[in-house]
């Protein structure tokens with residue numbers, strides 16, 4: 001599209017007009033007027049069923065949104081990404097997380113003329129050998145003891161994806177090994193994780209693309225000290241620490257045996273890295289076969305995204321629906337509500353994936369965009385959310401589109417728990433879409449001033465994503481679905497989805513403030529008056 005202002009395109013203008021009529025649409029009427037709405041506005045791919053009929057759209061809206069995808073050249077952009085072009089222009093890098101889960105033997109994916117797939121397979125094999133050794137007990141600690149505790153030290157993309165997937169795939173994990181994820185530089189996180197652990201039985205997996213991230217390096221150093229307090233032998237580090245990084249020099253400097261380093265590449269973005277060696281802790285927990293099944297799921301969604309026409313393409317449809325609410329109906333946020341306790345960390349992973357990717361206000365030409373970009377992503381597992389924030393979704397003044405994610409079968413078919421969970425899952429989207437009118441409330445015998453409080457306006461949009469069971473394949477497909485949805489939106493909004501310059505200023509200021517906070521003597525502070533005063537207050541409190 002040559003970065004023509006998005007808002008000047010005929011497709012955008014058409015959607016603006018469409019929004020003014022659809023703003024007041026009624027889902028009751030949309031369903032009543034169209035008997036095949038539910039059976040048409042849905043699709044199935046890669047083990048996932050998507051019902052998007054409970055959205056504030058009609059066929060015309062969908063048609064116009066699909067035309068927007070066409071004019072914004074979503075598919076050609078995806079081809080450039082999958083083909084290894086340096087689409088992350090501000091970092092001059094290719095974006096090839098899809099190569100990490102390429103399962104076909106007869107293809108090659110080149111960066112600068114070199115096929116990256118042999119190296120991808122080599123690292124996967126190395127991870128497989130290592131995880132087999134740890135899981136079987138062949139890999140022992142410095143004093144010959146079996147590894148019983150694994151602590152992943154990393155933050156952001158080096159934590160959230162694997163932590164989410166570890167939680168999600170717990171039924172597939174080896175239960176006699178305790179796995180924890182430590183990310184926060186707050187010493188409490190590491191201290192609580194180490195509590196009661198025997199260093200002789202503990203393995204640390206230090207994960208950092210750069211191996212310079214303050215939080216991760218601080219936690220790794222403290223973990224090293226904790227180990228050496230007991231072991232009193234530097235050689236023990238090699239048996240109790242392994243590293244996942246792109247930075248070989250820094251890993252060696254830390255004292256980790258390069259033989260126990262698992263590499264990945266600059267073309268893997270942190271928040272898209274869970275299929276790389278960044279997933280080592282996950283593989284240690286669930287084993288290489290289940291990890292491979294998860295990669296199969298990711299790959300299946302990658303193929304679907306590349307091969308399905310726009311109107312049958314799940315990531316494209318979810319991306320477009322998100323744009324509809326974000327850009328035309330004024331929604332600020334998007335809720336992700338999994339009805340599965342195992343997906344407790346899913347929204348947290350999506351927060352980084354989506355908000356670090358599309359939380360940008362300049363376009364690819366560095367010009368401030370005149371349209372809204374990435375939404376605020378949030379969510380909690382159902383049914384907990386129902387007893388907390390759903391009130392606002394049902395009766396608040398804000399439009400909150402939401403994805404409801406559920407599974408037909410539970411890993412724990414205990415009594416009627418799962419029946420009740422699913423009944424709630426279904427009831428919520430029905431209630432949100434169709435609400436309860438004044439006359440329905442009155443027919444129930446409610447009268448007088450109480451009536452308006454019991455009315456539900458409905459027309460609250462949801463997508464329902466349903467799968468048979470939360471398996472490794474399904475988790476892979478589901479995660480890739482959101483990765484590609486974010487991609488679709490980034491292309492349409494014309495932002496660079498694969499850099500994250502917005503995290504830098506805070507990091508730089510923290511480095512400046514750190515010595516000022518800890519200086520023995522009075523130091524001259526050069527911040528604004530608020531920050532100066534807060535620094536002085538903290539210094540005074542810590543001295544007293």
Ligand code: F6P
Pocket residue numbers: 155156157158207208209210211212213216270271356500503
């Ligand atoms: O917060 C910024 C960020 O660079 C993320 O994009 C990344 O996932 C995280 O920090 C961790 O970085 P690293 O893996 O280099 O430690």
